Amino acid sequence: MTDDGWDAELVESTLRHAVPQLAYLIPDFHNPTGLLMPDDTRARVLRAAHRCGTWLVVDETLTDLALDVPAPLPCAAHAAPGASAQVITVGSMSKSHWGGLRVGWLRAPSRLVTELAAQRVAHDLGGPVVDQLLALYFLEGARASVPERVARLRERRDALTGALAAHLPQWTWRQPPGGLSLWVDLGAPVAAALAERALDYGVRIEGGASFAADPGVFEQRLRLPFTAAPDVLREAVRRLAAALADDRPVPSAAHRPRWIV
Known part of the structure; x- marks a missing residue:
């Protein structure tokens, strides 16, 4: 990454030569730079990852906190047909709603979601019930609560x-x-x-x-x-x-x- 944003050619070159199994991206209001990845760069990165067989973990925790622009589409929406199967999208309510609410979410192919959910249960038997109820309460009022938070942040x-x-x-x-x-x-x-x-x-x-x-x-x-x-x-x-x-x-x-x- 440069001061002007993502270096798409460097990303493509790195994927081609290193062929990593997994890569992590924050395309929306990147932490710490705050930059927003352009749509054409998203498409290039997704194509490059698909060619190399690299899975992308795309962090959309900050996506809803769009202060001056419309909230961007999911990164996976820019993938070519079939390539979205290599994208795992994750997020959290801790930034968009309340810092103490450590409830996250994941979007991926259904088989992978099932496998990950089974691993989660094996490790800690599930998330706190009170936190999940609070998350549901916030989600039901998201149309009002998120714009209010965005206005405060602005x-x-x-x-x-x-x-x-x-x-x-x-x-x-x-x-x-x-x-x-x-x-x-x-x-x-x-x-x-x-x-x-x-x-x-x-x-x-x-x-x-x-x-x-x-x-x-x-x-x-x-x-x-x-x-x-x-x-x-x-x-x-x-x-x-x-x-x-x-x-x-x-x-x-x-x-x-x-x-x-």
């Missing part, structure tokens, strides 16, 4: 970007059309140091290296979620600016405050 995203523009104008980012976070470019490889210093100011953030397969990559990036209330986000950005300006040695964990924004 307001919070605007609060975060406004605060960044006011307090940290040297940072840059691409406005994500959906999802839950900004992928911020700090302009210098200081993400890890800033994340450590921010703890001293009561702010917990993740440096870009946490989302990289190779050490040292994305050290100039921060993922900043916009899930908190607008006032909390504005205060967090103010503290981040103060932490960035603080050039004292980073204190040990024992001397940091326990309150985290």
Whole structure:
């Protein structure tokens, strides 16, 4: 993946040479970049995976959180006839409805679903009943609850970007059309140091290296979620600016405050 999105040629080349049995994708409002995979790229990736016999696990957990665009079609809808049999689509209600609701779902060929369900029962005898009842309640009111959550997230995203523009104008980012976070470019490889210093100011953030397969990559990036209330986000950005300006040695964990924004 590049700053501009998915490198379809690299994906095709990797699948052709490595021939993996399984590949994992987040095409909708990708975490952490927030990018949305174009329809033509989806079709290319699906064709390439089908040619190589690679199963795709497509994570659609964030699909409903479309802030500026219509919610995208399922990725499997872009597959050629017959190729969709190699797509396993997964999702969760923890992002679209409530973070504490750890109820997920899976869409795949019926035989594979049956086999996976049997494995689930063998491991933990099934999911919590109360959680499933709560999930049913949310699903019955999804037409109202999801748009309300999207509207709140849009307001919070605007609060975060406004605060960044006011307090940290040297940072840059691409406005994500959906999802839950900004992928911020700090302009210098200081993400890890800033994340450590921010703890001293009561702010917990993740440096870009946490989302990289190779050490040292994305050290100039921060993922900043916009899930908190607008006032909390504005205060967090103010503290981040103060932490960035603080050039004292980073204190040990024992001397940091326990309150985290």
